[in-house]
Amino acid sequence: MGSMGELQTRIRTRSIVRDAQIALELTKLAKARDDHVWLTLSTDRKAERDPERLVRETFNGRADVEPLVLKVQSYERARVHAICKDLGLEHESTDAPVVLDALSFTADRWLVLGLNAGDVFRKVADIRREARRRQAELEEEREAAAREREAQARARHAAVDLTGDWTITCPYLEEHMDGQPAELSMRIWRDTAAHVYPSPDEPDSEDEDGYADEEEEKEEASSRVQQQTAEPIQRTPAEQRYYATFDFSVVAGIMRISGPVASGKQKACAMTYRWRGRETGERVIEVGSDERLLEIAFSERGTTLSGDFEGDCVGKVSFTGVKAEAGDYRQGSSEYEWKDLSARSYERECVGRWGRRF
Structure with missing residues (x-):
């Protein structure tokens, strides 16, 4: 790098003229680079980068130029208007044809510049016609999409959907308790749990976590299903599983519903169910209720139902229901x-209630 004295000598003998020449060369190189890039830009990009240069290059000294359509930001419009006044150009703004973004219809604001008012007017009219056409086209696309969604929804609901909230009617259960007639209800879901049951003549077995061994239940259930369930309908879809929480005034609990099965009632969709629950008075679990296999049938495309109910706290009764709200x-x-309503749970609650096991 040299000594301090050498550096000071270089500074004192530096040529100011040479520095100016270098600066001029750098300016020329930068302009050449910018000019090269400018030629590769689209009209929209030129308008974003330097609207004044674009307008002057387009109209300066020319008499046969088509109107120029610019998309400029709002803060640039005053500047473009001043350029038009300086060059004697006519100009008018108009809404551009709409485009559909991810959220809604949006429209740009375009500025049309020309050498005479007639050319500008005709260009603006063309843009507005295209805007109306595009608006109608997008509206039709939106309506078509809405129709498609509705068609898909109708197709989806064309299949019987048993899920939902149900209003239940059973005069015996409604009047069973003193006072005002009780309101009976049921809520149904598709069930992701396997429907397996303990042997009727053996208590629930438990593994280390306190619940029945699922593999043993499956083996026992497979042999019982053939004996206790009705014959399945020929050529029906695979078994469907549902569960329902219910409030039948004197008893409340849960049903496990499966099917379809053959039925003498000739309903649209006959199924069988087992239930577990509690008496609503003392909140005692009714043991053995799930040993009964009862029938429930759905009709009117899954909007009405009828079935039988039986338990120790109530004799065998019939009930009907109407869907109050779809479950989709x-x-x-x-x-x-x-599991919380099992015989094992009953025994645990007995210990807690009376201090001994029955």
Whole structure:
């Protein structure tokens, strides 16, 4: 790098003229680079980068130029208007044809510049016609999409959907308790849990976590299903599983519903169910209720139902129901509620209530 004295000598003998020449060369190189890039830009990009240069290059000294359409930011419009006044150009702004972005219809604001008012007027008219055409086209696309969604929804609901909230009618259960007639209800979901049951003549077995061994239940259930369930309908879809929480005034609990099965009632969709629950008075679990296999049938495309109910706290009765609110194929699992109402749970509650096991 040299000594301090050498550096000072270089500074004192530096040529100012040479520095000016270098600066001029750098300026020329930068302009050449910018000119080269400018030629590669689209009209929109030129308008964004330097609208004044674009307008002057387009109209300066020319008499046969088509109107120029610019998309400029709002803060640039006053500047472009001043350029038009300086060059004697006519100009008018108009809404551009709409485009559909991810959220909604949006429209740009375009500025039309020309050598005479007639050319500008005709160009603006063309743009507005295209804007109306595009608006109608996008509206039609939106309506077509809405129709498609509605068609898909109708197709989805064309299949019987049993899920939802139900209003239940059973005069015996409604009047069973003193006072005002009780309101009976049921809520149904598709069930993701397996429907397996303990042997009728053996208590629930438990593994280390306090619940029945699922593999043993499956083996026992497979042999019982052939004996206890009705014959399946020929050529029907695979078994469907549902569960329902119910409030029948004197008893409330959960049903496990499966099917379809053959039925003498000739309903649209006959199924069988087992239930577990509690008496609503003392909140005692009714043991053995799930040993009964009862029938429930759905009709009117899953909007009405009828069935039988039986328990120790109530004799065999019939009930009907009307869907109050659709469930839209909602699903859940009955596993934990079902286990919480088991015979083993009853024994644990007896110990807690009376201090001994029955």
